[in-house]
Amino acid sequence: MFATPYALAALLPFDDPGISSNTSGLPGLAQLREIVGALLTFGLVACVAALVVSSVVWGFGSNSGNPHLAGRGKTGVVVAAGAALLIGAANAIVTFFSNTGSLV
Template sequence: MLNPMVDVHPNTSGLPGLQAFEKIAGALLTFGLVAAVAGVAISAIAWAAGSHSSNPHVAGRGKNGVLVACAAALLIGGANALVTFFHNAGGTIH
């Protein structure tokens, strides 16, 4: 018995409203980057306040917040490259 072969590829012209969806996704990337900047600023303030007031818990949470916000910005900035890489890598699986 032969197994059927499925051969489906992304189609950029087959779905109405795709351009609008791409604009929405781009706007979400922008909002994400703005939120990451705000996260860095707020976390840095918490880090400084915790360090200045000798509160290691607040200082540690501020440090973690800075790292998380920077990691979020890295992922958001590289979202297109990451998705493209994994799409291409997945296309080589047979």
Template structure:
């Protein structure tokens, strides 16, 4: 039987890589908030100017930015979940 677990100290630079990944997640969340604000503004302009195309683009932008924030925020949990599922195979 082979039992292998992830090794957090096996390679040089792992800690710096963790810091970089955390920073990228932060940037992703900040950009998601920015996209949400811009999309809400576009949605509002489209709704108030009777422009259904602009309003639908704003709605889609709101949904996409919320989805991106969910994925950025839940990335570690999703990876850990699927790691656990993979370990049971």
């Protein structure tokens, strides 16, 4: 009843052009990888700083009886943790979608 992606791809009238990613054809690719790696590191360090600041805000808000400040601190903790999760998983996410896209 349901067709697999391979069966659907076989029904398409297009042929595979035979083009794949080339890791050595672009000058400066090694430097670009270093820059992106540095951006990943910078992003993770910023997430740690945001997590610390948000935790402090949450603590001050809770101890001073200020629910708005405590709520903003909680939100900051969740956002910083989510951002760190996405930054850490960036390679896996891009690889997954690249591999999935190549099946279409």
